[in-house]
Amino acid sequence: MEIAERAQALALKIRKHKAAIETEEATKNAFVMPFISMVLGYDVFNPAEVIPEFTADVGTKKGEKIDYAIAHNGQVQVLVEAKKVNDPLRIEHASQLFRYFAVTNARIAILTNGEVYQFYTDLDAPNRMDAKPFLVLDFADIDDTLLPELAKLTKESFDLDSVISAAGELKYIGQIKRVLAAQFKEPEDDWVRFLTTRVYDGSFTQKVRDQFIPLVAKATQQFLNEQVNDRLKNALGGPGAYVSVSSDRPEVERAVEEAVVVESDVETTEEELEGFRIVRAIVCGEVASARVVARDAKTYFGVLLDDNNRKPIARLWFNRSKKYLGVFDEQKVETRVPLECVEDIYAHAEVLRRTVNRYLTMRGGAVQAGPVRADAGLVASP
Template sequence: MDDDAVAEYVDDTRSTIEAAPQMDEANTKAAILQNFLTLLGWEIPENTQLEYSVEAFGQTYKVDYALVLEGTPVAFLEAKGVDTPLNDDHEEQLSSYMSNKNVNYGILTNAEEYRFFQRRVLGSEVSISRVGIADLEMLTERSTLLEAYTKDDIESGEGREKLERINELRQAQDKLKTQKDNLAGNLVEVLTQSVFGSIAPLAESQSKELIDRLIADIEHEIDTGNSESHDPESEETVGKSHTELEDSSNAAYRIVFLDGNSPIAEFYGDRQTEAFVKAVDYLASEYSLISKLSELPYIPGRTRPIIHDETSTSESEMVQPRKVAGGYYLETNLSSTQKQREISRLIAHYDFTVEFHGEW
């Protein structure tokens, strides 16, 4: 998947939506979703049929887009307008279409949110389940999932293999979350029996942190397909003043706070998250950021919290939370565009400005 092409699609789509936030289904399909299909390698009419007829609920319905190989539909894309929030009924609708035609891949989207589905056959059991979800900006962080729905990957069979890997990782992640206390207890028992019982308090804390890091690493692999360990603890969260920095120009990502033309502080790292967390931590520790927010959880026009004193709410859960000053949590599972937007929103509480340098 071409990362630049995904980023361009996200930026163009965001601009289109901001210009017409109440776009209906017909305009959403014409102005946005045909470009999404092109991003995935599907073209009208070569391998994409519009308004494909299927039977469901005892009636004949039209799937918005049937993605076809050798005359047979292999994936369905069901579209809603930007003005229509996705819900469970829409998911049931798409699942019925997929089940009726034995279609193994499905996408439900209103251009703002993207839900990905897979039909699986295990012995005599057939199931259709959601394997991933992303809002528009998060598409840049979902390369593996997007690739699985490209024409090339579906045609070669690689798409199925990638989705099976995602399913396995999700199951492992869910087990780690639900059995965290038991697993940590087992680790403590092994360590105390192998070393000394006196290390039990330390071992308990470290065991839970290990499981948390493993959960985050699994999420990272699901998103990127990269199994290289993602070590958030190695990323310092302390902001440095501009005068203290000597080699930041070599960093891939830099954020600079300025008072007029004078730099106040600069934050940098080889990964976006490093600079992002350092910048927010600095605002929280040096400029009482939390007191500037109207309430927690801080959800600026999104469905999940960006800053909160817990990692979850009754409606949603942070995907990759990182601690910042004061014991608060910052969501870091954001695209490059989202990180810049969130920093700019937070900076609006102060009299200084922000610049982004490097590979942003």
């Protein structure tokens, strides 16, 4: 099981049980220990790997404890301090981490409430823990771009030097992304002033500020929507193509759900539905969208023309650690293409459109989908 799959499993556990957790000790048992064992791969019951209630005398401070110390190759490498889930994390919570960081070999410190994990190191001064984390992992909304860095702290792939070398860039990229997200959601005065003074020639008075706050918020939202639509236009293959990105479209969601045929004992995931929407958006320039139907099976999620299993458009192989898109050639031989994320389906828009056009020009019967093969640059069935 890859780290992304392990992280998603823990995220599901947190969502399911978070409301029932009321103490710090329950948080450690329910979420923090599974993070150390399930995600990072250390044996929480082996004191040579995970030391609970880790003690190290710090100056006049004797017998102070930190929740967990993680050892690798006999050396303490990571310190973990846990707080109760739902409690906001503040730097004041990390006082023991600061003290222990200076007297142990650990180069990584983690402050967590079981759902949000803040990772610290000593970028600003040697052997002194930074005041700001270089990586923040939120299991309520996992940023997949951070998982390769997290993997470097796992037992099987531990690479401290690589983590430290990437920490500086991660620290500032993460902070910039969080600042941008906050500004897009609720713009601050400095952000409003920065943009307003570039389009408005008058003085930036309180009246002008009040006028431009909603304009800045609206402009940034429209900018994001237009970026998404530009990508969809390219995928659909025409400058006139347009797809609304509004999330408040229940009639569209119902249409998608009605177009999905599910076998018994099969659970259709939101990720599979997202993939189906993308495939259908790509091919709707060739055929009426109502003719593109999905059929979910136990091993893959199929997209068919006219609900006919002799006319497969694509298969979504998402029920595994690595995602694949199955595409078909003239003989209906399936080739599985690896995907890093669902949006990568757009890169294969042309082959999907060609597949649909072949069915539209076919006469007579058709044979079933053939075997799976691997071409140059493509990955066969795992």
